Amino acid sequence: MVREILTLGSEELARTAVPVGSFDSALAELIKDMFETLDANPGIGLAAPQIGVNLRLFVIKLDDGIPRVFINPEITATSAERSMYEEGCLSIPGLWADVSRPKAVSVFAYDAKGRPFNLDAEGLLARCIQHEYDHLDGKLFIDRLPPHKREGAVRQYEKLSRQSRRKKH
Numbered sequence: 001m002v003r004e005i006l007t008l009g010s011e012e013l014a015r016t017a018v019p020v021g022s023f024d025s026a027l028a029e030l031i032k033d034m035f036e037t038l039d040a041n042p043g044i045g046l047a048a049p050q051i052g053v054n055l056r057l058f059v060i061k062l063d064d065g066i067p068r069v070f071i072n073p074e075i076t077a078t079s080a081e082r083s084m085y086e087e088g089c090l091s092i093p094g095l096w097a098d099v100s101r102p103k104a105v106s107v108f109a110y111d112a113k114g115r116p117f118n119l120d121a122e123g124l125l126a127r128c129i130q131h132e133y134d135h136l137d138g139k140l141f142i143d144r145l146p147p148h149k150r151e152g153a154v155r156q157y158e159k160l161s162r163q164s165r166r167k168k169h
Helices: 026-040 122-137 148-167
Strands: 045-047 057-059 066-077 082-088 097-102 105-110 116-122
Touching: 026 045, 026 057, 026 122, 045 122, 057 122, 066 122, 082 122, 097 116, 097 122, 105 122
Parallel strands: none
Antiparallel strands: 045 057, 057 066, 066 105, 082 097, 105 116
16 A cells, blocks of 8 residues: 655654554554555655654665665664665655765664665665664754754655645646
């Protein structure tokens, strides 16, 4: 089932998510819904808090088409080398901004069956992991911007939202 994606201003997006405690059929259904929601939208990653579920879980599907599930993830290492890349977010549709992040990360997480794994990632996958991980801590990519750029981004998003609402009426 495709779920509604919460947008900037939703209190749920600012909460710290709680660990997944049970690897059961309800979790499997949630993961299925998250991939269906991701596939129905122009994104490459989706965190459970973005659909109003306060759990430490995110899914990623890059252009390689491989569905990746990260449950109770922990970023265990980041590279000293950073890179700048233009990010967007399904919770802030229409807004893009350059964000500096570590170029590579190591992550420990559990898969959908509850099996632990470690992953070393770089490039777009590393960036996506960091972006989705931020959602689990109640952060959006705009929170990584300098204050004046963040304020400008919020104003730009509000303007885009007003224009979008006018078009629907």
